[in-house]
Amino acid sequence: MEKLARPTVQALTPYLSARRIGGSGDVWLNANESPFNNAYVIDSDALNRYSECQPAELINAYAAYAGVTPERVLTSRGADEGIELLIRAYCEPGTDSILYCPPTYGMYAISAETIGVERKTVPLTDAWQLDIDGIEKNLDGVKLVFVCSPNNPTGNLVNRDDIIRLLEMTKDRAIVVMDEAYIDFCPEASTVDLLDQYPNLAILRTLSKAFALAGLRCGFTLANPELINVLLKVIAPYPVPIPVAQIATQALTNLSQAKQQVDTLNKNRAWLANELAENAQLTVFEGWGNYLLVQFPDGDALFKAAWDSGIILRNSPIQDCVRISIGSEQECRVTLEFIQQYYAK
Numbered sequence: 001m002e003k004l005a006r007p008t009v010q011a012l013t014p015y016l017s018a019r020r021i022g023g024s025g026d027v028w029l030n031a032n033e034s035p036f037n038n039a040y041v042i043d044s045d046a047l048n049r050y051s052e053c054q055p056a057e058l059i060n061a062y063a064a065y066a067g068v069t070p071e072r073v074l075t076s077r078g079a080d081e082g083i084e085l086l087i088r089a090y091c092e093p094g095t096d097s098i099l100y101c102p103p104t105y106g107m108y109a110i111s112a113e114t115i116g117v118e119r120k121t122v123p124l125t126d127a128w129q130l131d132i133d134g135i136e137k138n139l140d141g142v143k144l145v146f147v148c149s150p151n152n153p154t155g156n157l158v159n160r161d162d163i164i165r166l167l168e169m170t171k172d173r174a175i176v177v178m179d180e181a182y183i184d185f186c187p188e189a190s191t192v193d194l195l196d197q198y199p200n201l202a203i204l205r206t207l208s209k210a211f212a213l214a215g216l217r218c219g220f221t222l223a224n225p226e227l228i229n230v231l232l233k234v235i236a237p238y239p240v241p242i243p244v245a246q247i248a249t250q251a252l253t254n255l256s257q258a259k260q261q262v263d264t265l266n267k268n269r270a271w272l273a274n275e276l277a278e279n280a281q282l283t284v285f286e287g288w289g290n291y292l293l294v295q296f297p298d299g300d301a302l303f304k305a306a307w308d309s310g311i312i313l314r315n316s317p318i319q320d321c322v323r324i325s326i327g328s329e330q331e332c333r334v335t336l337e338f339i340q341q342y343y344a345k
């Protein structure tokens with residue numbers, strides 16, 4: 001039946017998520033998941049009823065956490081659905097484009113391609129910052145500019161001054177989408193305070209990383225009410241299952257637990273970065289999320305050797321670089337010991 005599919009879909013290569021790549025091991029540090037697993041209570045009293053499109057309790061809880069008013073919050077099935085909603089709402093297939101700056105998160109390209117929307121790329125600079133002049137020269141027909149900070153997979157923050165220049169440059173022309181999937185690990189770097197000033201700013205957030213709820217599928221878009229109302233036109237009628245709203249609301253009302261887990265992971269990251277940096281053969285890039293990008297003398301070989309030892313990491317498109325998610329203290333130690341032994345040979 002493949003021949004009956006849309007030509008765009010026939011040509012598509014699906015996103016190779018860590019889950020799809022597979023592997024077998026004891027140490028899973030390839031998907032930036034949290035090592036913590038927290039317990040929740042589900043109330044099944046009203047499962048015969050459809051869920052609210054935007055469950056008020058959940059919206060209010062996230063608004064309070066993010067420090068914005070509830071009409072600036074939209075919830076969806078993960079931040080990934082937020083990416084798709086933005087493209088579907090703002091880009092006419094065959095006419096409009098998105099722009100993004102590789103190396104970065106893969107789903108902007110995949111979602112655009114699936115919907116039939118053209119992709120323009122302006123690579124990050126050598127310092128993994130925005131090439132503002134390059135972006136300015138390529139803005140024709142662009143409706144959405146995706147910027148990921150902390151950037152996946154490089155781990156660095158994007159300069160705030162450049163983000164402001166980009167917002168100014170795109171005023172009345174395009175939306176700047178700040179992907180803040182990892183911002184909970186460095187909340188001081190958020191652009192949420194710019195929302196009032198820039199109606200063309202949209203911010204993506206998720207409970208998958210710092211809140212340890214990747215399996216829940218719950219994300220958020222923060223933006224001005226006018227933009228949120230555009231997204232509400234294209235979202236599914238019942239995007240958030242009742243148990244998802246319940247669990248997400250519980251997670252957001254126990255912020256001290258999330259904060260404690262974030263502190264632990266930040267501490268583990270600092271420890272692992274320091275230990276790895278002792279080895280002169282490695283380059284450890286400063287990371288702000290729950291992962292580190294590390295350059296090895298032979299990244300592919302290291303990746304495969306770790307894989308064979310049951311330590312599943314993520315290879316990256318950057319020469320000899322491997323992305324290591326920050327796990328528990330024990331997982332970090334096992335990974336460090338493996339790497340030390342590998343290069344002691």
Ligand SMILES: *Cc1c(COP(=O)(O)O)cnc(C)c1O
Binds near residue numbers: 077079181219
């Ligand atoms: C994990 C991730 C997402 C997707 O988050 P979900 O809420 O799980 O869909 C979005 N952007 C980046 C940069 C990510 O790393």
